[in-house]
Amino acid sequence: MNTPLQAVHHIAIICSDYEVSKRFYTGVLGLHIIREVYRERRQSYKLDLAIGDHYIIELFSFPYPPPRPSTPEACGLRHLAFAVNNLDAAIQHLHNNDVATEPVRVDEYTGKRFTFFKDPDGLPLELYEV
Incomplete structure (x- = not known):
């Protein structure tokens, strides 16, 4: 069976404290920042992270995200x-x-x-x- 899927493009994560999570994923885990933007309309940061040359994680901040079992x-x-x-x-x-x-x-x-x-x-x- 042929599939049009080629690979996982990225994983999106919504965090509760953007600065804490940014430090964790970059400082502790060592992921590299590709780009960081603040989206005023959504009151949200979006941080694109990579392992080596491979884009892997979008880290988001949103005001008051609902909790999820984890x-x-x-x-x-x-x-x-x-x-x-x-x-x-x-x-x-x-x-x-x-x-x-x-x-x-x-x-x-x-x-x-x-x-x-x-x-x-x-x-x-x-x-x-x-």
Whole structure:
């Protein structure tokens, strides 16, 4: 079956505190800013972020966004996973930045190690060792 889909273009995240989330995604996770705009009409920032040359995340701020359940087992989008070459080093980097991680798990099908952590709004994020 042929599909017109080529790749994931981006993931949109709405945060509750724009400056805190901006520091987390750029300073802690190391994503690069492509562009940042303030949309006066919507009273909203839009921050386009990349990993290397790959555009990946749109970070939005909106006044008074409604809360959403945000555990890895909640209905809806489960989590966002980042590939890492060295899981132990990535976990240490997060811990050095006061980001807690869950115990390391092993994927029962691939044998690869992974862990979960949360962004400033509790969005579940994953590090997956490749």
